[in-house]
Amino acid sequence: MAIAQDKTDNFDDLLTCTICLETFTAPKYLPCLHTFCxxxxxxxxxxTVDKEKTGTTFKCPICRQDVLMGESPGQTETWSEKLPGNHFVASMMNRQAIRKHEKICDSCKANNETKNALSWCIxxxxxFCKSCEKCHKSFKMTATHPIVLLNDLVTNKETVTMHPLIYCEEHRGEVVKAFCVDHSKPLCSLCATLSHRKCEEVITIEKAAKGIKQSEKSIKLSAELRETSKQLSDLIQNRKRHLTDFEKESEVILANVSTIKATIVEHLNKIEEHIKNEIIKSKKEVVLELSEKSxxxxxxxSTVDNWIAIYDTGLQHGSELQCLLEIHRIYENKMNCDEAFTKCISEIQDISMILEANDTAKDFTNLVSDLGIVKLVKTKANCPKPSISTNVNFHLGSINVINAIDLIQENSQISGLFMEDVFIFTHRHRCKVLKYDVNGKLISELKLTNGPLDIGQIDDTDVVVSAIHSKLIILNIQNMTQLRSIDVPYVHGCCYVNGEFILANGNTLIWINASSGVKSKQIETNSHTYHVHADNRKQYTFANNSGEVFRVANDKKIFTYTNSTLLNPRGIDTDCKGNVYICGYTSGGIHQLDKEGKLVRIIPTDSIGIKQPWVIRFRKNCNQFFVTCYQTAKVVVCEIV
Known part of the structure; x- marks a missing residue:
């Protein structure tokens, strides 16, 4: 390979140690393929081994994966020596050094000398530097070896295969020369002799490597790695969005705490105002009463004191006749005065004011120790998962029937879900939720008051069921028990995304909060809509009874699909590649669309024993799906291969 500079030559990050942040020196790699000096x-x-007392293992500095050094690892000081060298990185380091005219003579380097290399032995x-090249040509064994100038490699005048020797990871110092096809493993001479002599196909390493870059295996691996990288990017974005949502939730809760506190304080202020008014009113009444009695x-x-003054004056200065008359008049009035005095004494009361606090007020600090309990509710995240169907051609693959399950009672609306290793079905006419194992055997059932219409998965254990008479019913599938219900407007199809239920409600789609049942959004669908499929609250697909299929993202229509052969569409779902599937209830068949809404094919359902397809559901990240039949109440489980 020529060492010409192009856009692929700048791989400095690949050659940088993440510990010292310098170019690798004697690169060693771990089983997780992370490389370090x-x-x-x-x-x-x-x-780390000394600090964490990990015994015969240590963790990768980057991914924290355990690295096992074997049962007899020896002294920890020797562990790094036992790690395999990264020959690819060493080769890239040579390539980079040559391109930058920084390549050191390998012979001089072995003797702890530093001289710039000028040539390369193929x-x-x-x-080699100039003097080492001269020595190299002077030996009989190497005199005929072709030598090229490094400068010619850089300027593209010479094209050579350039990589250092690759050494065996098991036998130190032994060069890899062969490849065991049976075990997909590179071998040195000792490996081939001792461990792989009975293997049927052992070839030279050059033969094994020939054409590998353009091989189907290489292309497939590249595609899978890129797909995995994309899925990880999607997952990272999903987690970042969740983090943002969680932070917003916490801010809302903090605001709610302040609101609750303000409401409590306002209520206490009203109570305080009321009791103060009662005290002031009672005080006025008692003060008036006591004042009147006083x-x-x-x-x-005053009357008695006046009598005393008259009597004393009469005794001192009046005649006895005058005294007689005054005493007589006083006695005549004293009886009335005594009666008034006696009556007044009998009516006198001491009045005190007390506050009889109720039990809640008395023990308020103990009875109300908090405003609520903060709970962290952990549920299965609704986020992208790695696809296991990368080898399946969803556009051209054939449909194979795996199993058929008869749910009994014809002409009924049947919906369902894949949940781990069980099927969950709803049967409207029988008013039941049914749990089947993967072999089609009934495990348990739950009788509902209202006939179920559709079902959506909330997490690994809970589902939401839409039912007639405007009900959403939350069920625990593990225990087959009803947890709670929510009254909603008339609803048929339902699904759960990010804490909300999206409901197909006549000519509208409605978003409601899964906890409170409060409506947050509503859109028109132009015609009666039975089912809706959502990837998240802003990306969803639905079909109306007029035969229109809509794909919406961020409130913008991605595509609208119509076809004269699609009559009365019902169930709708997507596979792990983003293809859309719509059941044609009246017309029969399932319309398969690509991500852009273009028709891929119409899957004939009569070929799998379905006459009136009602609902289609795919197993997550898989090529398996099932279709329910309205006419026969049959469920057919299929796969695309």
């Missing part, structure tokens, strides 16, 4: 990984091993695959006593005392 020999000295860097040695220092890391010594520090046979030995080593770089005034009455003051009046009696």
């Amino acid at each position: 020999k000295t860097c990984i040695n220092t890391y091993i010594l520090s 046979v030995c695959e080593e770089a 005034a009455e006593l003051e009046s009696l005392k």
Whole structure:
């Protein structure tokens, strides 16, 4: 390969150690394929093994995967020496050094000297300075080896295969020369002799490597790795969105706490105002009553004091006749005064004011120790998962029937789900939710008050069922028990995404909060809509009774699909590649569309024993699906191969 500079030559990140952040020195790689400088990984091993007491293992500094050093690993100081060298990285380092005119003579380097290399031996695959090249040509064994100038490699004047020798990971110092096809393993001479002598197909390493870059295996691996990278990117974005949503939820809860506190304080202020008004009113009444009684006593005392003054004056200065008359008049009035005095005394009361607090107020700090309990509810995340059907051609693959399940009672609306290793079906006319194993054997059933119409998965254990008479019923499938119900407008199809239920409700789709049942969004669908499929709250697919299929993302229509052979569409779902499938209830057949809404094919359902397809559901990240039949109440489980 020529060392000409192009857009693929800049791979500095690949040649940088993530520990020291410098170009690799003696690169060693771990089973997880992460590569480090020999000295860097040695220092890391010594520090972590001693600190964490991990015995015969240590964790990769990047992915934290355990690296087992075997039953007899020896001293930890020698572990890095036992790790395999990364020959590919070493080759890339040579390539980079040559391109940058920084390649050091390999012979001088072996003698701890540093001289820039000028030439390259194609046979030995080593770089030489001028003097070492001269010595190399002077030996009889290497005199005829072709030598090319490094500068010619850089300027594309020479094209050679350039890589260092690859050494066996099991037998130190032995060069890899063969490849065992039976075990897909590179071999040195010792490996081939000792461990693989009975293998049927052992070929030279050059033969095994020939054409590998353009091979089907290489192309497939590249596609799978890129697909996995994309799925991981999607998952990372999903987790970032969830983090943002979680932070928003926490802010909402903090605001709710403040609102609850303000409501409590406002209510306490009203109670305080009421009790204060009661105190002021009672105080006024009692003060008035006590004042009136005191005034009455003051009046009696004034009368008596006046009599005393008249009597004393008469005794000192009046005649006996005058005294007689005054005493007589006083006695005549004293009886009335005594009666008034006695009456006043009998009516006198001491009045005190107390506050009889109720039990809640008395023990408020103990009875109300908090405003609520903060719970972290962990549920199975609705996020992208790795696809296991990368080898399936969903557009051209044939449909194979795996199993057929008869749910009994014809002409009924049957919906269902794949949940781990069981099927969950709803049967409207029998008013039941049915659990079957993968072999089609009934495990258990749950009788409902209202006939179920559709079913959506919430997490690994819970589902939501739409039922007639405007009900959403939340069920635990493990125990086959009803958890709660939500009253909603008339609804047929339902699904769950990100804490919300999306409901197919006549001519509309409605979004409601899964906890409170409060409606958050509504859109028109132009005609009666039976089912809806959603990837998330902003990306969903539905079909109306007019035969229109809509794919929507971020409130924008991605595509609208119509076909004269699609009559009264019902069930709708997508496979792991994003293809859309719609059941034609009246017309029969399942219309398969690609991501852009273009017709891929119409799958004839009569070929799998379905006359009126009602619902189609795919197993997550798989090529298996089932179709339910309205006319026969049959469920047919299929796969695309």
